[in-house]
Amino acid sequence: MRTYKHAQEQKRWGKASKLLAGCSLATVTVLGMMPHAFAADDARIRELETKLEQSVKMIEKLSSEVEGLKKKSTKGYSHSLSEDRLSALEEQVLEIDDRVGSRAVAHGFDANAIDIGGFLHTTATHIDANGGSATSFDETVFELLLKADLGDGWSAFFAQAFMRVAGTTLTAVNGGTDLRADFGQFNGNGGATTTDTPIAWANYKHNDQLNVRIGRYLTPAGIINIEHFPALLLDPEQPQFLRPFGNDTLLPNFLTGVNVHGQKFFGDSSVKYDAYTGNFAGDGEKFITGGRLAYGLNEHGVTVGVNGLFGERRKDTTAASKTDTGYQVYGADLLVDRGQLLWKNEIFWSKEDTGGDRMGWYTQPAWRINDKWTGFYKYDVLDNGNASDADTTEHVVGLTYKPTRNVHLRGIARFKEFEAGSVTGLTRDENVSIYQMLATFNF
């Protein structure tokens, strides 16, 4: 392009110069012929005068064109050459300025890279109970996530939560025939915000098949405990066997210890494993050891997992001597994520050395109506091993809406069935309905 333009310019220059020379010669010739013209008639003289006038005009015109070309060659020519490149660079500068502007650019001390994210989750709840209802903006959680790349396969990940949660209590009233709902103080602590560090681990990646994770991590069991975060869940209220949160109704939500994990692909299928040991937050002395093996048929969107763990529950510090609180948990899970269907299923049961054996399971089919709306239903059962052998059952119906990828809004109705004895003092089966509006904003 550049060469072509240049050649064109040169050609025009050459033409102009030739014309100028031609006209100059013509002028000189005409002037030279002037003395002989005296002998000619008036008409011839007028003709010559006209020709002379035309020649002068031509010379002026050509001079002006030559000046114009000179100016163009010094200014316009170079400008046209770099115009495209300049506008491309300008676009890039504008984009960078749009992102950074006058703000400081963060540095990650000695980390190769740092990513910061988090979410805000808030809930409004109405509990409809025969012995007395209750309503509250009962939960606000802000959680910061931070990942640092330490280089050579090492990384670290932290989640720091700041929570304001009004605990719910259900009490048997009216002679044990009804249940009354109450929201307590936020965090049961005079309204103070509580904090927790649910995740704080460092990970060494030897290769895809061998990773070692050290620190506090989500117990890698089942489906929902691994997904854990409200932004990811259709129903942020985890299954009953994982409640109360941070506890170990059936298995602990978190452990502090070591987790070895990895995955291997075979054609279109994959095998993922986790082996772990650590301490449960409720008792720093008791160890929990377990593993999970998952097989994924990726083309079909199906993942099957088997889980097992054993250890000891918290000790009774009031007992005269240390008691045996050993238990083993077995579990299986099935995830179908295919097209518009998202179907999660988990079952876990325990063998307890002390107290009754426990069992919890749920099935949660969901249908993605479109890329913004999803409807789901969950059937969730827990036998917490108490003496009355009573179950609590939940039917949950929900509709979730994502106006943008970082905003997750939900409306959920939860119908809980309590068997007599499942709440202290409850003498007959009783139902409670819970209606929630929930919003999660993640970044």
Next chain:
Amino acid sequence: MKALSKKLAKLLAVGVLVAGATVGISAQAQAADYAVVVNAANAYSADEADMKNVVKRIYLKQQTSWPNGTEGEPFAREDSSAEQTAFNAAVLGMDAAAHSDYWIKLKQTEGSVAPRSVGASSILMRQIARKPGGFGVVAASEPLVDGVKVLFKFSN
């Protein structure tokens, strides 16, 4: 009358030929709308299904390296671009919502983020040319820069 029939038949034949050629050309164009490009030094090769699987896993950060041991360095395109939309559908098997959900999940549970997105194809290819395990998607009609080659082509 006979002459007219002959003319009509000729016209019909020409029309069919032209239509056939047009359909053929457009089908050919459709069959190679987009290309996954890699660093020219990347010697990985397999059948197309395997290559798609490997590209998918590296892009989704489920797999770290190419089968030949080179560390994978995926690049994305802008979310709303035709290239990314086609890549999501034809290689990842995801729509935009599923793609977004996947990265939210990985961000929240592992702290991993989606590959860096690059707007201009020319800049993308220059980046890939500098990184041995680099790869990304471009329109198949894009002229390749030095140091980059096509791993496979696909249509949406």
